[in-house]
Amino acid sequence: MTWLNSLSYGSGGWGDELLHGLGVTLGLAIATFPVAIVLSFLIHWAKVSHYTPIRLFGRAYTTVFKSLPEILTLLILYYQSQAIVSWLVEAVAPGSHLSISPFVAGMMSLAFVISAYGSEVVRAALNAVGKGQFEAAASLGLSPFNAFFKVILPQVWRHAIPGFGNLWVILLKDTSLVSVITLFELTHVATIAINTTRQPFLFFGLISVIYVVLVTLSTRAQKQVEKRVSRGFIREETGHV
């Protein structure tokens, strides 16, 4: 059982580092998800905008972020934003230095990628609610802002939960890519641990198990939430909506 020593909590083992990495992984996913949801709505509205340039922008955004590998998006955004920030800092205050943290770069690129898929979830969910709700709200004299927040949004999220639940799982797994730009999340901590312990199978196997558990728990929770929010819409006898 000597392999257990390398997982112990403290200076001799990697238990505490892995736990910290797990925290960073979850933190990144949790910080990214709300941003991605808001962006999804914005991109959806851009795609149905009356202004052609905005509509084209929305379409180009989805095409680009759905076609590029996540890892390429990540590298480009990381290096490019770093270059832009250095250039700006150099212009404002020559000689000083400011660097983009991998966390922020990872958050940005994951939010962009997830929102490209999310805009389609939003479109489907808004379709499920139907245009009539918006027209009814407008005929009652509600402003578009009030109509969205008080009439549409309370109904739309029920339809969006399955789609966004899937995206959450994808996001959770994609956080492992941020290890490439040396963010100290689960996967990166494992690679560092392997450099000293020389036990690749143990550590990669362990974090695989952790990811599977996280994904399984997420899907379970999603099922529960789906059941709860559709409780008034399901016929008890048949189980159908």
Added chain:
Amino acid sequence: MFDLYFGEMSRWNDGLILTAVMSTLSVVIGFFAALPIALARSKSKGILGFLALGYVNIFRGVPLLVLMFLIYYGSGQFSRELRGLGLWWFFRDAYYCGLLALVLNTAAYQAEIIRGSLDTISTSVLETNAALNLTRWTSFRRVLLPIAFAKALPPLGNEYILMVKATSLLAIITVFDLMGQARMIFSETFDLRVYYIAAAHYLVLVLLIEWGLRRFEARIKWMA
């Protein structure tokens, strides 16, 4: 920008070909691996169905990058045993390990897609097969599978595009696909435009595949 492309044209082309080959191979092999899993998920209530469910849940839960690390670096821990089994030539090679990881991953996703389309075939089709006295194997091979494939084509096409993107992870385990070549050229030039050229490659590749898939879908739409 153009000098970075035309100056390194042969490397870009090599990378493009390897990306196309790896993604196509993994999707095709994954499809045939997914068939029995989908069948077990759809038809078997017993131990086989349970095993298939376990397979799907595990390989959809592990991030592909971690799976590649696990197979490529993890097998190194058992190099002596693998040598004894005569399997070391396979696990020593990043290309084979990467392909194995891609296949294991896509098989899990494709199994769920195929199961979904198998489950939507109406029972009247099964009854017709029985009425025509087809054996279960013939009915599966000549009727159910073609229908399920036609129904599943749009999501399978999506899976193909996801695999084209997923092959970029091979670059992390030292395979020189499009992304690997881009990383190599970047490490020589430190010119960020290299990644934009790679991005343009992926964009064109994905859009071409989407266009081809849409034409193919239109042709076999009558079956779905």
